[in-house]
Amino acid sequence: MTEEIITALSIPTPLPDGEQGEAAKSRGPHQDKAIQFAKDFRVGSELTAEDFDAWAHNLGFLNVPMMVPKGSDAWKAHLQRRHELRHKINNAATHPRMLAVGLAPFTIEAISQGRWEILTPHAAIIRDRLPRKVQGIIAQGKRKLRYLRESIDYPSLPPETRFLTESIDSSIDDFAGEVDYKATLIQKRITQLEQRVRKAKEIGLFNPTNGGVAAFLESHISAEEPQIDVSPAA
DSSP states (O other): OHHHHHHHHHOOOOOTOOOOOOOHHHHGHHHHHHHHHHSOOTTOOOEHHHHHHHHHHHTOOOOOOOOOOOOOOHHHHHHHHHHHHHHHHHHHTSSSSHHTTOOOEEEEEEETEEEEEEEHHHHHHHHHHHHHHHHHHHHHHHHEEEEEEEEHHGGSSOOOHHHHHHHHHHHHHHHHHHHHHHHHHHHHHHHHHHHHHHHHTTTOOOOOOOSHHHHHHHHOOOOOOOOOOOOOOO
């Protein structure tokens, strides 16, 4: 994520009335939508794309086509309008004017296919930044060390410097292995939890009263292994 995006999602100090800056001109027209959304959906909650459609349709923000095939041009056009509306709400919802009306800035982020979560801007940044940082440390660190070790000048470095290089390389490997192990362990424990909840539901220990249990059982964690560049330097 670029520094420009991080800055845009940060929560700045609200300015006095009439001093909101240039961003207010572009975000202002959709501020009413962001305010209404904040009143209807709290930060930390989840919703489906269908929930968003129903909310936007009832308020006149979207005209959701009814009884049309999901692959039709009408439905595809609706998906584009939905995407644009969510983008506009996110832009308005991260503006300091939200604080001026007593509401916390927020952003609507996708967590799985057709399911979204309402996060504070800082939480959204952290969630996106952490995997990038981990992958960057592993992949870029290995690449930098490879450049050094394959240099014709590497043997001329002092022995303690070469030892430090090998030690750092080993530490990166250990870190990557530990992250992979911990991620696999967490996935395994969540799978075990899913099995317990599904079993309890099947034998009638509880009767789900909303979609929370279904969302828990239907959503899946994806942890694709990052590809580390270990090809020879050019």
